[in-house]
Amino acid sequence: MLCEKCGKNHATTHIKSVVNGVVREINLCGICAAEQGLGGFAQTGLAGMLASMLGDVAATGLSDGKRRCTVCGSAFSDIATTGKVGCAECYNTFKSELLPYLKRVHGATTHSGKIPNRAPLAVIPEEDSIDNLKLELNRLVSEEKYEQAAVIRDKIRKLEGEKNEQ
Amino acid sequence: MSNNNFNLPDYDIAASTRIRLARNLSGIPFPSKMSPDLLEDLKQRVKSAISDSNTPFAKSLKFIDMKDVPKIELGAMVERHIISPEFASKPEGRAIILSNDESISIMIGEEDHIRIQVILSGFQLEKAYDIAERIDTLLCDKLSFAFDNELGFLTECPTNLGTGLRASVMLHLPLCESSGEIKELRENINKIGFTVRGIYGEGTNSAASLYQISNQITLGISEKNAIDNLKIIASGLIEKERTLRSSLDITKASDTVFRALGTLKGCRILNSGEMMSLLSMIKLGVSLGIIKTEIDAFNILIENQKYMLMRKYGEISPDERDIKRADAIREVFKEICI
Ligand SMILES: [Zn+2]
Ligand SMILES: [Zn+2]
Numbered sequence: 001m002l003c004e005k006c007g008k009n010h011a012t013t014h015i016k017s018v019v020n021g022v023v024r025e026i027n028l029c030g031i032c033a034a035e036q037g038l039g040g041f042a043q044t045g046l047a048g049m050l051a052s053m054l055g056d057v058a059a060t061g062l063s064d065g066k067r068r069c070t071v072c073g074s075a076f077s078d079i080a081t082t083g084k085v086g087c088a089e090c091y092n093t094f095k096s097e098l099l100p101y102l103k104r105v106h107g108a109t110t111h112s113g114k115i116p117n118r119a120p121l122a123v124i125p126e127e128d129s130i131d132n133l134k135l136e137l138n139r140l141v142s143e144e145k146y147e148q149a150a151v152i153r154d155k156i157r158k159l160e161g162e163k164n165e166q
Numbered sequence: 167m168s169n170n171n172f173n174l175p176d177y178d179i180a181a182s183t184r185i186r187l188a189r190n191l192s193g194i195p196f197p198s199k200m201s202p203d204l205l206e207d208l209k210q211r212v213k214s215a216i217s218d219s220n221t222p223f224a225k226s227l228k229f230i231d232m233k234d235v236p237k238i239e240l241g242a243m244v245e246r247h248i249i250s251p252e253f254a255s256k257p258e259g260r261a262i263i264l265s266n267d268e269s270i271s272i273m274i275g276e277e278d279h280i281r282i283q284v285i286l287s288g289f290q291l292e293k294a295y296d297i298a299e300r301i302d303t304l305l306c307d308k309l310s311f312a313f314d315n316e317l318g319f320l321t322e323c324p325t326n327l328g329t330g331l332r333a334s335v336m337l338h339l340p341l342c343e344s345s346g347e348i349k350e351l352r353e354n355i356n357k358i359g360f361t362v363r364g365i366y367g368e369g370t371n372s373a374a375s376l377y378q379i380s381n382q383i384t385l386g387i388s389e390k391n392a393i394d395n396l397k398i399i400a401s402g403l404i405e406k407e408r409t410l411r412s413s414l415d416i417t418k419a420s421d422t423v424f425r426a427l428g429t430l431k432g433c434r435i436l437n438s439g440e441m442m443s444l445l446s447m448i449k450l451g452v453s454l455g456i457i458k459t460e461i462d463a464f465n466i467l468i469e470n471q472k473y474m475l476m477r478k479y480g481e482i483s484p485d486e487r488d489i490k491r492a493d494a495i496r497e498v499f500k501e502i503c504i
Pocket of ligand 1: 003004005006007008009028
């Protein structure tokens with residue numbers, strides 16, 4: 001069996017994956033499999049599958065070939081050929097092209113899980129925020145979670161510092 | 167170290183547990199598109215994020231610039247599962263932050279800007295995740311992570327998007343393998359969004375009957391659910407392996423195990439593949455109570471890999487390596503009587 005990607009070498013890596021009831025099998029040679037990150041540590045069938053699916057979109061011309069990401073300069077065809085995205089902003093720029101494939105790979109398109117805590121400090125009134133943080137600090141100390149407590153303590157110091165400057 | 171590992175959860179079958187979180191900073195390209203200057207800046211930013219946190223935990227970590235690491239040590243770090251082979255293949259512009267016991271490593275400039283990895287012996291998914299999550303929170307507080315409300319944490323490869331979590335358990339499954347059941351188990355596990363792959367070896371079987379089970383889906387599933395699901399699947403495999411073990415003919419099993427021990431005690435030339443399959447038999451023999459010893463076959467297996475040996479004996483040829491390996495292994499097993 002020949003490699004599906006280059007069509008030249010013998011396929012040695014066979015990856016089968018079923019997501020949402022759709023079976024996909026891709027057969028790649030060692031070189032193409034390694035190129036898609038399938039030879040190493042983070043071996044996943046999905047990486048290869050994604051590149052081949054994205055390749056299909058690029059080939060059909062569904063994506064406007066001229067549009068480029070403003071941060072890294074990638075075009076959608078760059079993402080399609082490598083299966084790798086250039087930067088975080090690419091997800092914004094090419095969201096409509098990527099969404100159907102994220103759906104096929106993960107079976108979902110909406111994150112469910114940890115959310116980093118950055119924006120809230122600006123939204124919550126400052127006084128409340130410091131009080132809440134102090135409560136949180138006490139809780140963490142009582143649970144002996146000192147690393148997390150230190151983070152909160154630094155936050156409180158920073159906020160109090162800003163308050164005194166005003 | 168070998169002595170206390172035996173008390174770890176499911177250590178008769180579960181060699182290790184790994185948690186990896188992929189994180190990127192906003193406003194800069196992913197590493198493969200970064201200039202050397204940007205990569206240098208990234209290393210410094212992550213380094214200060216850890217050191218500025220001023221926690222006792224941060225003080226126990228050391229920063230290692232990969233360009234300062236000799237080639238043999240790079241290979242040995244891969245064998246100890248501290249870094250990925252890909253990371254070792256291109257040390258320029260990369261660094262790691264490593265804990266003293268090497269259970270925590272933060273790779274900087276791999277496929278993603280930051281990869282937090284925690285490896286623990288035995289089957290300890292929650293504990294490993296808890297450690298990784300604390301490091302993530304600490305970094306998150308100092309650095310601005312690329313995060314989208316809809317897509318979650320953004321990663322270079324869309325297959326890691328969302329939680330950025332890859333959770334794995336490494337299981338020793340000699341009987342699932344020899345009975346041929348591993349093939350079907352593998353197919354069934356693939357169907358539900360998890361992967362099973364043999365480590366140390368090409369093809370379907372693994373040299374040491376060691377298999378890594380990992381989650382594949384990272385978007386639309388919470389960290390807790392992904393870990394709970396993996397726990398159920400790995401526990402199922404552990405039960406399956408134990409059931410097969412319980413119906414073994416003890417005389418035949420002892421024969422196989424003691425023959426393996428005999429070879430390890432007497433060998434003068436030992437290549438890595440043969441060592442791994444023999445150690446796999448020893449591990450099985452210890453788990454079944456056929457051999458009584460505190461020798462930890464999983465550790466011996468890592469300590470006698472190619473680069474780990476060269477780290478001790480310098481740059482020696484493959485033939486010399488097989489002799490040194492045989493010497494080291496004979497020494498380890500000399501205390502056990504057959
Ligand atoms: Zn090919
Ligand atoms: Zn971009």
